[in-house]
Amino acid sequence: MQHVMTKEEYRKYVDKVSPNSKTLRNTLRAFMVGGIICVIGQFFLNSFKNMGLDKETASSVTAMVMILLGVTLTALNLYDDLGRFAGAGSIVPITGFANSIASPAIEYKSEGYVLGIGARMFLIAGPVLVYGISASIVAGIIHYLLRS
Amino acid sequence: MFEKKTGRQTFQMKNSPAIIATASIVGPKEGRGPLAGYFDQSVDDEFWGEKSWEKAESKFMREVLAKVVTKASMPMDALDFVIAGDLLNQCIAASFGIRESNVPFYGIYGACSTIGEAMQLGAMLIDGGFASNVACLTSSHFCSAEKQFRFPLELGSQRPPTAHWTVTGSGGVILSAEGDGPYITRITTGKIVDMGIKDQNNMGAAMAPAAADTIYAHFEDTGLPHDYYDMIVTGDLGVVGKRILDDLLSSNGIRVGSILNDCGIMIYDMKQYNDTRN
Numbered sequence: 001m002q003h004v005m006t007k008e009e010y011r012k013y014v015d016k017v018s019p020n021s022k023t024l025r026n027t028l029r030a031f032m033v034g035g036i037i038c039v040i041g042q043f044f045l046n047s048f049k050n051m052g053l054d055k056e057t058a059s060s061v062t063a064m065v066m067i068l069l070g071v072t073l074t075a076l077n078l079y080d081d082l083g084r085f086a087g088a089g090s091i092v093p094i095t096g097f098a099n100s101i102a103s104p105a106i107e108y109k110s111e112g113y114v115l116g117i118g119a120r121m122f123l124i125a126g127p128v129l130v131y132g133i134s135a136s137i138v139a140g141i142i143h144y145l146l147r148s
Numbered sequence: 149m150f151e152k153k154t155g156r157q158t159f160q161m162k163n164s165p166a167i168i169a170t171a172s173i174v175g176p177k178e179g180r181g182p183l184a185g186y187f188d189q190s191v192d193d194e195f196w197g198e199k200s201w202e203k204a205e206s207k208f209m210r211e212v213l214a215k216v217v218t219k220a221s222m223p224m225d226a227l228d229f230v231i232a233g234d235l236l237n238q239c240i241a242a243s244f245g246i247r248e249s250n251v252p253f254y255g256i257y258g259a260c261s262t263i264g265e266a267m268q269l270g271a272m273l274i275d276g277g278f279a280s281n282v283a284c285l286t287s288s289h290f291c292s293a294e295k296q297f298r299f300p301l302e303l304g305s306q307r308p309p310t311a312h313w314t315v316t317g318s319g320g321v322i323l324s325a326e327g328d329g330p331y332i333t334r335i336t337t338g339k340i341v342d343m344g345i346k347d348q349n350n351m352g353a354a355m356a357p358a359a360a361d362t363i364y365a366h367f368e369d370t371g372l373p374h375d376y377y378d379m380i381v382t383g384d385l386g387v388v389g390k391r392i393l394d395d396l397l398s399s400n401g402i403r404v405g406s407i408l409n410d411c412g413i414m415i416y417d418m419k420q421y422n423d424t425r426n
Contacts, residue, residue, distance in 0.1 A: 001360065001361055001364045001396075001400050002400055002401075003399045003400050005343070007343055007344040010343045010344070010345075010357070011343075011344065011345070013392075013395075014345060014350070014353040014392065017353075017388060017391055017392060017395075018309075018310045018350055018353065018388050019309040019310065019388070020309070021306075021308055021309060026306070074302050074304075077302065079302065079304045080301065080302050080303060080304050080305075081304075082304055083303065083304020083305055083306065084304070084305075084306055084307070086304075087305075087306045090304050091304060091305065096304060099302070099303060099304050100303060102302070103299075103300035103301070103302035103303040103304075104300045104303075106300065106302050107295055107300035107301060107302065108300075110199060110200035110201075110202075111200075123300075124299065124300075124303065
């Protein structure tokens with residue numbers, strides 16, 4: 001062609017003509033849904049404390065209940081609709097983490113239990129685990145060195 | 149030696165191959181779109197009774213081949229070649245789909261351009277005297293494509309406004325040395341044009357420069373006036389990609405405006421399915 005843009009010019013042009021996500025709307029939705037999920041979590045936490053569990057046990061049981069909730073909604077084909085509406089509001093809480101493990105498990109079931117579910121289950125959560133655990137080890141070493 | 153080549157990348161057929169039959173089967177979303185009346189069949193179940201999306205996609209291809217051969221009223225062994233491709237690893241939808249047909253097979257991979265690529269190669273085989281009947285097929289499946297290239301369907305993520313929606317369906321044509329047309333008269337083969345777009349959710353912007361380059365080359369090579377065609381159709385550039393293509397052509401003096409169209413835009417009812425945004 002005669003008139004050709006440079007890659008840099010093209011990138012700027014594409015940014016201009018591509019519609020942006022509706023940031024304000026998405027932020028409000030994320031804030032509301034994320035907040036509601038946290039309120040549900042708080043409700044369980046308070047309930048477990050009232051039932052006489054100590055703080056640490058109550059937190060663990062709450063996390064387990066929230067994971068169960070996320071996985072159940074994923075299995076019922078509802079969490080993806082929630083995610084489409086809420087974005088980060090339903091990705092960031094622990095229910096979203098549960099969804100990120102349950103959804104590939106469902107997706108790859110057709111490829112078998114070992115090479116399908118087993119191998120692909122951590123497709124999305126894997127990097128979070130690898131770098132989360134690595135970072136906690138580094139933090140642990142620093143903590144140890146500072147203390148000693 | 150190159151008696152059929154005109155210009156840099158265009159070929160003029162000597163005995164133009166005819167398109168003697170077409171067939172298409174689509175999924176539920178496509179079957180409710182504006183083109184619904186033109187499909188041979190639309191299937192409501194994305195699995196189509198199979199155990200996986202890949203098997204379903206393969207079935208789409210198998211059924212389309214059976215349909216297109218029936219519509220051309222020819223036996224399967226009258227086909228000299230099948231040229232087919234899809235989006236899956238090792239083109240499994242195509243290879244498993246046509247497995248029982250017993251026809252020599254070329255598997256190709258061109259993503260949105262697969263059917264165009266198949267028809268180009270088929271036309272060349274026929275005009276070159278290597279074949280009299282060639283079936284050209286393609287398929288894609290929203291679910292298997294998302295699985296292969298993006299995220300699991302049940303993952304709660306948001307699609308940006310520039311994301312495409314992959315068609316669930318399969319289409320096929322039979323090209324023949326004899327027939328009443330429509331004919332394939334000229335072929336312009338495109339080049340890889342990489343303008344550095346890395347966003348997998350903005351494929352239109354990644355593909356549009358190559359489409360513009362090919363259309364520009366076609367008019368350069370053939371010397372045809374820019375208003376020669378009733379319609380210029382691209383595979384799946386989507387709304388953003390089509391706009392970019394129009395801009396790129398205009399800046400090179402080719403103003404095609406209303407005759408430019410895009411299959412990805414034509415196939416969906418965008419008011420009904422705001423999420424497709426092709």
